[in-house]
Amino acid sequence: MTSIKDKILQRFLTANGEPISGQQLADELHVSRTAIWKHMQALQQDGYTFDTVKKKGYRLIAKSNKLDEMQIATHLATARYGHKIYHYDEVDSTQLVAHELIRNGAADGTVVIAETQTAGRGRMQRPWDSAQGQGVWMTTIVRPNILPHQAPQFTLVTAVALVHAMSDVCYNFKPSIKWPNDILINGKKCAGILTEMVAEADRIQALLIGTGINVNQQQADFPEELHSIATSMAIEEGEKIDRAIFVAKYLGYLEQFGDIYVKQGFVPIKKLWEAASSTIGKHVRATTLREVIEGEAVGITETGVLEIRTANGEIKSVYSADIEVQ
Amino acid sequence: MTSIKDKILQRFLTANGEPISGQQLADELHVSRTAIWKHMQALQQDGYTFDTVKKKGYRLIAKSNKLDEMQIATHLATARYGHKIYHYDEVDSTQLVAHELIRNGAADGTVVIAETQTAGRGRMQRPWDSAQGQGVWMTTIVRPNILPHQAPQFTLVTAVALVHAMSDVCYNFKPSIKWPNDILINGKKCAGILTEMVAEADRIQALLIGTGINVNQQQADFPEELHSIATSMAIEEGEKIDRAIFVAKYLGYLEQFGDIYVKQGFVPIKKLWEAASSTIGKHVRATTLREVIEGEAVGITETGVLEIRTANGEIKSVYSADIEVQ
Structure with missing residues (x-):
């Protein structure tokens, strides 16, 4: 109501x-x-x-400078995603709030947004800086009918949705995807994706698609040591971005590509992903839990796994790693 | 303290x-x-x-008739599991309580036990009856360093731990495992396992090993329509079971087999599982989300997947299903 x-x-x-x-x-x-x-x-x-x-x-x-439900709703064109948005001025982490909402049965497409987070996290519990009112610190709860081992593919679906949404509201740059979960602009990190899940051993109950997106920060808002590696959409575009329009576009693409993925599998998404990737064809250094693999990133498989050709010509499959593009 | x-x-x-x-x-x-x-x-x-x-x-x-921390601690011989036990007279579901504890960083081996549950659940959100003070309605939070797609194997590890613990405290029956998550005594269901997880796309944060075990119910405690399919340890043993001793044994085996699994992989567990299984060699009917597969259960693979040989000799792999043993 x-x-x-x-x-x-x-x-x-x-x-x-x-x-x-x-x-x-x-x-x-x-x-x-x-x-x-x-x-x-x-x-x-x-x-x-x-x-x-x-x-x-x-x-x-x-307008209010806040990314509240009404501002997003005005621009939303989805069947399910973003129809329920929980907006907060400050939370510990939108992922933690989403876990609580899932416990209480939150519907597919429910969104949690905060103007800032006091304990924002990236992958592997790494801290994430959530500048007040400048970014999109957001978790989307989705309930696709897929298996737990497919969850990493949804990170790639999300990356594709993000670059499409960015390209819809910005004209002065072309964002690219760094496997598996970063969005780069001109080689600098602009957004990260954290996909978490709550699941039975053989059935996903819910995915928590966390997106930390630097939108309106100016260069001075970043610590000096990050200037060469981090950026925002506004810095690269040259003007402020309307966060509400951007989030509405992102939710539209996430729903659209998510539905395609669930119905048709990963193959159509793979094509979109490859078109937007800056990893493929590059010399990369992948640090996994067990080893460091160096070589040319030759592509992703039809299940989203990164393949690297090492110096001796061997193809190695990488399921999870930190990637350094050289 | x-x-x-x-x-x-x-x-x-x-x-x-x-x-x-x-x-x-x-x-x-x-x-x-x-x-x-x-x-x-x-x-x-x-x-x-x-x-x-x-x-x-x-x-x-x-002694108190409650399965409280001190009674279990008296019999516990583990390095980590059960060192922190949350005991409740009544909860909605020990899995839901465990989700909350995980959010707050609960350690590997933390246990939640309730004398009864008002909203106990089995797989696929099916309701689970938790008779007051008669069973073991319990969730063990474990944090093994495994990947999300390996989670179903931990259900099999748990099943092996349960049959070993049952055999330690009961002498008049031999429990068996029905793939993937049921423990049977003389063909009737005595216990079920619900494995849930909280995970990043490529890293498990915690598994919630839910165990619903009928321990001290008498036949009259079960509804008439369940008499032919459900039983309790006490019914089959012919006397009441000390729940605290049983839980301490179970936690001991779960820690022991869980550690073996994480260090050596599924192969040693597979042997234990097969020795305790009542599914292998039987004619079964497996209802998956997509189809019904009928045939002889020939074994489980080295990743815990059930293999069924159909009438035309084809081997089908079953990752998730309801099994009817015929």
Whole structure:
């Protein structure tokens, strides 16, 4: 159920800056003018700015800087994903919140977003910096009918969705995928994916698709030692990005490619992935739990496994590793 | 830290029914006699029965009927498993409690036990009946260094541990394993295993080994329609089983076989499993998500997959199914 406040916000977000009178809102929503006034106060507290146009009513001057449900909903064109969004100013980790929601039966496509995380994590429990209000620190709960050993493939599906969404809202760069879970722009890391799962031994109950995306940070927002390896969409694009439009696009592609993957398998995704990869054809150094493999990344298999041709011509399969592209 | 109350209980549990004076306990534990008296009251409220032997002190007459931490600890001989036990009179599901504990970093071998569950579940979210105080409704959190696709093998490791523990405390029957997750006695179901996991796409964070074991139910405790298919250890043994001793044995075998599996792989477990299986060599009907496969169960592979030879001689691999042994 959309609240009255959200309905008012929705009207303003789709009014293209035109004024709407309090009386008109009261009539449309069947509440008193006093109620409308109270909700307008609440929206201003949420960070939305309005001015008053004489005899015409309120006009939305500036959106909240927050990535809240209504702003995303305005741009969303999905059947399931993002229909329920939990937005927080601050959480320990959106993955941890999502685990709790899964425990309580959260539906396929449920989203958790935070303006910042105090304990954001990447793969292997590595810490992840979640700059306040600048990125997309988000977990999407998906419930595809796939087996636990297929979960790594969903990381690749997600990577493809991310580069498509980035390319839809940015024109000055071409993002690329570094196997298995990083998105690079001009060789610098812009986003990471953390895929977790809750599963029975032979059946996935839910995947938690965590995405940490640097969107609107400026170079000065990154520590000096990261300048050569980290970037944001805004730095590379040259202007600020509307996070809500970007998230709506991403959810659209994730649903679309996720459904293709579940129905048709990994092969169609493999093609999209290869087209966006910056790993294939390069000389790489892969550090796995057991060994370091060096050689040319020749491709990924039809199950998403990276294949590396070593100096002596042997092809080695890499299921999980940190990759250094040389 | 063991509490004073637990230390007192420990003394009585290991005193073989001999009396211990309040003064002696006060001296040993460096507390007042009043404190000892208060803890004795609390133990009686927990369900322990004592009598008083003139001039000699308290004597433990009857243990609590609960499967609490101290009773198990008295019999435990493990390096890690069961060193932290969360015991509840009633929970929704020990698996759900374990998920919460994992979120908070619970150690390898942490155990959750409940006297009853209001929402116990088997595989595929099927309901599981957890008779009050009669069974072992328990989840063991383990953190083996294995990959998500290996998780089904840990179900087989657990099955082997269960039949060994049962055989240690019962003499009148030989339990057998029905692939993949049931323990049968004389053809009737006595226990089930539910293995769940929390994992990154390529790394298990924790397995939740759920075990629902019918221990002390009498036939009248089962609904009429289950009499031909369900049983308990006590029914088949002909007498009540000490649940604490049984759980301590099970945790011992689970740790032992789990460590062998992680270090040496599935091959040594496969041998133990086959020796205890009632599925191999039988005509079976396997219902998978996609099809029904009928034929002779010829064995399990070195990765724990069931192989069935169909009427036309073809060998089919079954990763996940409901099995009917005919």
